[in-house]
Amino acid sequence: MFIKNCWYVAGWDKEVPQDGFLSRTIANMPLAIWRDSHNKVIAFEDRCCHRGAPLSKGRREGDCVRCMYHGLKFDVKGICIEIPSQPRIPPQAKVRVFPVVEKHRWIWIWLGDPSLADESLIPDTHWLDDPAWRSNDGYIHYDVNYLLIADNLLDFSHLPYVHPTTLGGTEDYAKVQPKVERTDRGVKITRWALNIDPPAFVQKVHPFEGKVDRWNIYDFIAPGILLMDSGMAPAGTGAPEGNRVNAVEFRGCQALSPEHDNSTHYFFAHPHNFAIDRPDVTDSIHQSVVTAFDEDREIVEAQQAMVALDPNFKMVNLGIDAALSQFRWIVSRAIEQENKSAEPA
Amino acid sequence: MFIKNCWYVAGWDKEVPQDGFLSRTIANMPLAIWRDSHNKVIAFEDRCCHRGAPLSKGRREGDCVRCMYHGLKFDVKGICIEIPSQPRIPPQAKVRVFPVVEKHRWIWIWLGDPSLADESLIPDTHWLDDPAWRSNDGYIHYDVNYLLIADNLLDFSHLPYVHPTTLGGTEDYAKVQPKVERTDRGVKITRWALNIDPPAFVQKVHPFEGKVDRWNIYDFIAPGILLMDSGMAPAGTGAPEGNRVNAVEFRGCQALSPEHDNSTHYFFAHPHNFAIDRPDVTDSIHQSVVTAFDEDREIVEAQQAMVALDPNFKMVNLGIDAALSQFRWIVSRAIEQENKSAEPA
Amino acid sequence: MFIKNCWYVAGWDKEVPQDGFLSRTIANMPLAIWRDSHNKVIAFEDRCCHRGAPLSKGRREGDCVRCMYHGLKFDVKGICIEIPSQPRIPPQAKVRVFPVVEKHRWIWIWLGDPSLADESLIPDTHWLDDPAWRSNDGYIHYDVNYLLIADNLLDFSHLPYVHPTTLGGTEDYAKVQPKVERTDRGVKITRWALNIDPPAFVQKVHPFEGKVDRWNIYDFIAPGILLMDSGMAPAGTGAPEGNRVNAVEFRGCQALSPEHDNSTHYFFAHPHNFAIDRPDVTDSIHQSVVTAFDEDREIVEAQQAMVALDPNFKMVNLGIDAALSQFRWIVSRAIEQENKSAEPA
Known part of the structure; x- marks a missing residue:
């Protein structure tokens, strides 16, 4: 059960080819994503209305798509405009077309009610293509339900245990209490650690001589977008x-x-605004993040295996889970409300 | 849910060894198929009545089979005639023996009520061993339900899309309307295309100089036997x-x-009656068919993956589906009737 | 559905390291098994009470275990004694600790009601570390339900068919009727074969010149412990x-x-009391047993595959199944009684 009325990232812009298709499943919906002759991104249900063959194995014909099983041809609106060997085209011969927006390097898709697909709800990720910032494109495939990854992202206490030599820093850092606030569409977490050692991944590319004041300010938007303002400055210089x-x-x-x-699917980048003319710095930061995210994946997939053995396993909620408890509640309520409005009156 | 009261092909004759067993599952029934000393083919349920061990891992002892788990010995009728260390043999100690017929290179098996196993219902495939015809033996294993393959076989409109360079020929060919007729046990499809280019697989072995009149006359017998009279003659010479x-x-x-x-399991051959003394021609035709059937398998397995993602997916039936719609109805009705007669009065 | 109130073998003693953990699942319960500073074996549920991460991926800190996801620290009783960044520890923050006993080379675990975990119920396997006996440690992983393996162990009639060249000996041996008796917790099977050829695996290491009297006296304790007194002596010298x-x-x-x-999991050893100063003899006996047990595994996994194809398959019980029929009844009744006492009054 997934939230449908929300914008999901379906891929990096470069993954959608000029010809051909990106074939990707989001929330159990297979998608054939392509670009029309004006370079506009189009997202079809990747299942021909006729017999269910994937349209992503089809053929582009101008701004149309032909299914390469029986030759049905669909226009950019998903309406069938040709059926070989039969002149009449029944009105139900169409495939679902989803609202899709290409913005700041990401392809955003809306799987729910199209009339609710408000582009202004797309979170701002302009750092991905802002010339003042630099990052590499990241992607990891996880074999777990996305909520276990959201749990991981909403929690700081795991940093010194899962990432002792990468992102984590000292165990003192784990003891800093974050401030958790509800926002319109999720939670905001603010966390300051004053006068601590800088983490290894930063020291590699931008060595500090002494202690730093470090911050992580998360804006986590349900069900799965995390925007993070993080950084550090020499201790006592007034960053807070x-x-x-x-x-x-x-x-x-x-x-x-x-x-x-x-x-x-987990898409990520870690833009920085220093040394932007040095690809080696960008690569080093990216590699540190990838290494850390692989550490997360290892523990989260192990967690999933243990949880799956007992369908009745109940997690004990702790104070450190304030953010993720709120977040899971937000997600549950959104699904509940979507189900309610889907019921007949 | 499969039709039981029908003849299924269980294999090519050469697959059943003189000693030992062919182990194969048909319609969820595991079978141990063997030859007695008179070369007669016998088909046992491949599951010892005692503890369920496969008899195909057993030992042939004359015209008997000994289970190599606990040593029970069964005669050609499946009746247990020896239990080591116990003189009394309970009457229920027997394995199911299925009606089986070896005919024209194929092993036919009847999984339903043996009293209904009428050999005259076995479709005529005499071209498989008729000296005036030649073919190679074909087999493909598909990871899909057989009905999706039957759909594929009952449809011509996919030829120019799935097989453009093999069987298909031009797209004009896809527009030819087939004539569909109900038969006693399935459907007959007749399709003539006049004055068209010959297909590539024939040009390779028997080049025509000009256009041809091409026919495909299918006799599709439920649930899964397709006999096809196909060919082509120089255009206008009166083939129709x-x-x-x-x-x-x-x-x-x-x-x-x-x-x-x-x-x-998909067994097939494509007998031809020209150049029968040229194995290279037979091989070329066979290879063209195999290549085309692999093209079918690729799209049909992709179709199955997409359909499986949504149990509520409804196919839109078109005019080009007349034959397969009728065929699916015939299959459904046969299963329904078998279930009815299996109910207690 | 498994018996819970019983001692299961969780591993060989050497599998539980001095540092770190043995991670193993018994009866669907994942276990993190470790040794405290006094070398005492401890068995935790391998699932942190907080978010379910495996504690076997945790860190030993003296006689405590720290979960390496969020840093919760548990004492030897499974009670959480530290939660990073939060002073209050809720009383439900604890992991299950199971009664565990290290005895005669095996680690025994009790998954049921701890108040019933009576150490005197642990079967006597002192031959595993008795200096007058020698054996190697055996382990096989089976992809079948344990009851099919118990069936195999409780039955002698398969010996000449599954193990003709290893344990089995002649087919005459299969015809010897065993005496089956009920015991407090299982069945006892006594089987004597007089004046027969010695089996190959013994001839290799201790050749007899003539016939032998051979015995197998099984004590099979539900649900899965088999203690076997077996051997042979020159025929007619009074062994019976x-x-x-x-x-x-x-x-x-x-x-x-x-x-x-x-x-x-299948743990086994085959102690012998002759030639105990000859490792080559011990190795030869062990290898014979391993070869034979692989023969068992091959037929039992094949049996499982056939049985799984038909959920309604009913086994025909024979006289040779007396022991295993009784045994299966004992297991069923034990599970039934555990379920009854688990019901609310």
Whole structure:
């Protein structure tokens, strides 16, 4: 059961070819994603209305798509405009077309009621193509339900245990209490650690001489978009008050898009605004993030295996779970409300 | 749910060894198929009545089979005639023996009520061993339900899309309306295309200089036997009226036997009556068919994957589906009637 | 559905490391098994109470275990004594600790009601570390439900068919009627074959010149412990009357521990009391047993595959199944009684 009335990231812009198709399943819906002759991205249900063959194995004919099983031809609106050997085209011969928006390097798709697909709801990830920032494109495929990854992202206490040598830093860092606030569409988490050692992944590319003040400010938008303002400045230079002097800053952009019930697409980048003319710095930061995310994946997939053995397993909620408890409640309520409005009056 | 009261092809004759067993599952029934000392083919349920061990791992002892788990010995009628270390043999100690017929290179099996197993119902495939015809033996294993393959075989409109360079020929050919007729046990499809280009697979072995008149006359017998009279003659020489002058003729024999719910055995051959002394011609025709059937398998397995993602997916039936719609109805009705007669009065 | 109130073998003693963990699932319960600083074996549920991460991927800290996902620390009793960044520890923050006993080379675990975990119920396997006996440690993983393996162990009639060249000996041996008796917790099977040829695996290491009197006396304790007194002596020297003169003796110790519904851990050893200073003899006996057990596995996994195809398959019980029929009844009744006492009054 997934939220439908929301924008999911379906891929990086470069994954949708000029000719041909990106074939990808989001929330159990197979999609054939392509570009018309004006370079506009189009997303079809990847299942011909006739016998269910994947249209992503079809043929582009101008701004139309021909299914390469029986030759049905669909226009850009998904309406069948040709059936070989039969002149009459029944009105139900059409495939579903989903609202789709290409914005700041990501392809966003709306699987629910198209009349609710408001583009202004798309989270701002402009750092992905802002010339003042640099990042590499990241993708990981997870064999777990996306909520276990959201749990992981909404929690800081795992940093010193799962990422001791990468993102984590010292165990002191785990003890810093985050401030958790509800937002319109999710939760905001603010976390400051003052006068601590800088983490290894930053020291590699931008060594600090002494202690730093470090922040992580998360905006987590249900069901799976995480925008993170993070960074550090020399200790005591006033970063908590807003003076980011000699600071190193990141704007992490992360998107969880459920694939099937127990698998997830994870798109991410970690833009930085220093040394932007040095690809080696960008590569180093990216590689640190990838290594850390692989550490997450290892523990989260192990967690999923243990949880799956006992359908009655109940998690014990702790104070450190405030953010994720709220977040799971938001997701549950959204699904409940979608189901209610889908019921007959 | 499969039709039981029908003849399924269980294999090619050469697959049943002189000693030992062919182990094969048809319609979820595991079979141990063997030859007695008179070369008669015998088909046992491949599951010892005692503890369920496969008899195909057993030992032939004359015209008996000994289970190599606990040593029970069964005669040719499946009756247990020896239990080591116990003199009394309970009457229920027997394995099911299925009516089986070896005919024209194929092993036919009847899984339903043996009293209904009428040999005259076995479709005629004499071209498989008629000295005036030649073919190679074909087999493909499909990971889909057999009905999706039957759909594929009952439809011509896919030829130019799935097989453009093999069987298909031009797209004009896809527009020819077939004539569909109900028969006693299935459907007959007649399709004539006049004055068209000959297909590539024939040009390779028997080049025509100009256009041809091409026919495909299918006799599809539920649930999965397809006998095809196909061929072509120089255009305008009267083939539609029955004058097959300078014609090239085939008698395709194809058999779909469900293995499990989502897998199928597919036996086939494509006998031709020209150049029968040239194995290279036979090989070329066979290879063209195999290549084309692999094209079918690729699209049909992709179709199955998409359909499986949504149990509520409804196919839109078109005019080009007349034959397969009738055929699916015949199959459904046969299953319904078998279930009815299996109910207690 | 497994018996819970019983001792299962969870592993060989050497499998539980001094540091770190043995991670193993018994009867669908994942276990993290470790040794405290006094070398005492401890068994935790391998699922942190917080979010379900496996504790076997955790870190030993003295006699405590720290979960390496969010850092919860548990003492030897499974009670959480530290939660990073939160002072209050809720009382439900604890993991299940199972009664566990290390005895005669095996680790025994009790998954049911701890108040019933009576150590005196642990079967005697002292031959595994008795200096007068020698054996190697055996383990096989089976992809079948443990009851099919118990069936196999409780039956002698398969010996000449499954093990003709290893354990079995001649077919005459299969015809010897065993005496089957009910015991407090299982069945006892006594089987004597007088004046027969010695089996190959013994001839290899201790050649007899003539015929032997051979015995197998099984004590099979539900649900999966088999203790076997077996051996042979020169024919007619009085072994049946208790004179084991010039005898070769074994004390087979075998333990079936269900892993999941259709997989099983199988621990075994075959201690002998002759030529105990010759490792080559011990190795030869062990290898004969391993070869024979692989023969069993091959037929039992084939049996499972056939049985799984038909959920309604009913086995025909024969006289040779007396022991296993009784045994299956004992297991069923034990599960029934555990379920009854678990019901609310």
